[in-house]
Amino acid sequence: MNYDFDRIINRNGTNSYKWDYVKRDGAVVPWDETDSGRHEKPVLPLWVADMDFPCPQPVVDAVTDIARLGVYGYAFPPPSYYDSVVRWMKRRHGWTVDPDTICFTPGIVPALHMLVSAYTNPGDKVLVQPPVYYPFFNAIENLQTVPALNPLTYRDGRYYMDFDDLAVKCADPDVKLAILCSPHNPVGRVWSADELRRFGRICMDNDVLVVSDEIHCDLILGDRTFTAYATLGEEYEERSIICTSPSKTFNLAALQASNMMIPDPGLRETFQSTVRNAGLFTLNPFGIAAVQAAYDHGEEWLDQLLAYLEGNFRFLDSFFRERLPGIPVIETEGTYLVWVDFTSLGLDKDALQRLMMEEARVFLDEGYIFGREGEGFERINIACPRSILAEALERIEGAVKGIMS
Template sequence: MKYNFNEKIDRSKNHSAKWEEMEMKFGRKDLTPMWVADMDIKAAPEIVEAMKEKVEQEIFGYVYRPTSYYESAAKWIEKRFGYTISPNSLIHSPGVVPSMSILVKMLTKPNDKILIQTPVYPPFASSVKDNGRTLVENKLIKDEKGYYTVDFKDLEEKLSSGEISLFILCSPHNPVGRVWTKDELKKMGDLCVKYNVRIVADEIWRDLIMPGHKHTPLGSVSKEIEDITITLFSPTKTFNLAGLQASFATFPREEERKAFDTILGQMDVKRNNPFSLVAFQAAYEKCEDWLSELIEHINGNFDYVMDFIEKRLPNVKVYKPEGTYLMWLDFNNVGIPQDKIQDFLINEARVAMNDGGSFGENGKGFGRLNVACPRYMVEEAMEKIEKAIKNL
């Protein structure tokens, strides 16, 4: 491989949240950090070089956003997914989660009901409840192997009530790792068209798709679905740029794009910082080979964990993710009370994982494992979990 994703990197001097905030979040700092969703992997050299050029200018004032910035994103979408959008439909925002919160306020009224599919990334629920809206859950169905599907009967019952104003979709899905098929997306989208429910699609994981699977942008499924869907995405997860705090939103309706732009202006967060501007464009224009090798590395880490669990941890259940770099480990059968599992992982295994209960009631007893790191970290985490379970 051209790139070394197994390099051991000391992050103790770059104010890494994953490493430096462990004691604050988990109560101790002697843990193997497998939690927050960024990578313990260096960014692509082309991105680093683009940022170095900015540093060498030695001026970090306000930056102008050229048309090539949006064009690079639109061309990437067409090349990766065969979906053509106008660069004019895109808008820069400070992040997918801030965009989600803005859209909740923009598209709904206080106390309106908003639907999400749990277990799901915690800000989905908080963006609803913290903005004074009412949360409605369409709980995903899990089979005995840990494979999740949409409960379409429940989904239609809730959408047909006439009480749902907005559906927030996670595609690909964090934390369960599903890459929804085109047929699944069409069924979800068609139901929203039928019952006049708008969609906000969080597609931030769209580039991290494992071999044998394919991401379909929801807006590409049909013109009718595209017209009701606002899509949020960013290269931040793909290229390990989360700290640059920037993203895109795709608006099919010009009046809504302008309304969103007005809100960003009111908060004075319309501009990129100097580094996200050049890093994003370099990522989309120069780093496809780096991404291909990264996916191969992540897929290898997935395979390692799957093999480890099958041979050495038979009471832990997991289904190999189709996308993302996150694994959804089910600890409900290891002989620990459900409400003690997170404490066990922290204080006995000494591994920092995101608590499954934070993703919804149906996530209790699970842990989210981030494998976007060198293999030695994955090995260390799994061996520590095995040792702790054997010591029960």
């Protein structure tokens, strides 16, 4: 079947976090209360990481079947749920997952909170590599632990891990956990096996447990390959927790289903007891059905999606090169989130945010929310029909040229 990713779907008025809400002063509020100009020139939202595409038809069918049943009682993942996850990881990533190691959770962000709670005590430190997905900081701070920062290095338009600094940070005995973002949101790096091995070696040598958030693992652009952390070797697998979910890949975030792989039995039991203590014991029936349908029947859609995203990235990249050449675009190797360097404009974070929101009238994720290292950057979500992306880019061009003239 051919999917039409150019089709525009009106998500306004659907309680969409992306389209119907806005973040103001840290709070999420409905658009209408804050944006009097909305109906004259609606702001285009290219911020939070969901896609403006419907998911694969087999997923829509599976979810519709359950909706039609009209009985929405408790549901529990059947053995075939785990088989679907295992088959997907083997087929797409060459990773052999033991189904007994899989712990389901209603999303990775809740799981990260429970992981920090399970393996640290208040006052411990948790290592992260900014600029990085900001809910990592929320999980750390909400659990009264302290972020240990190992910032990525930005060199010649590409991001790298700073292993010397990592070794120094991990040598601090208070650092108990390291959260790896692989692929890395927001800078779009797909870490090589060598980089992951070096990262893992340093963590293991210092007895720092690795949590590898691999939610973007299926969204790899071009001919690059993703290395699942657990495939680096038994030692790596046993000293890590891998966070997976089909929710970014297939646009299922609202169905709240994710899977943590925890091969070590002791670590697994500690996590499961934290999950139990949070009163969580099931998933919703839509999530269960969607995970299975996506992993079992979503591959054809995914291959078409990846080609479309690659096209969107090339379109954006050429646009900046030709029309705004002073603003470098960081090559997106994985994810659908493009990291763009606006530092040459010399604006502080509030002025840059105003430029995007009020002049360009595009809602992007501001770089600074991913850590101080992200100041002056913008994250653009390109998982939308190309015509929306084109409109957003023209608006950005107009606003930037407006302050340059």
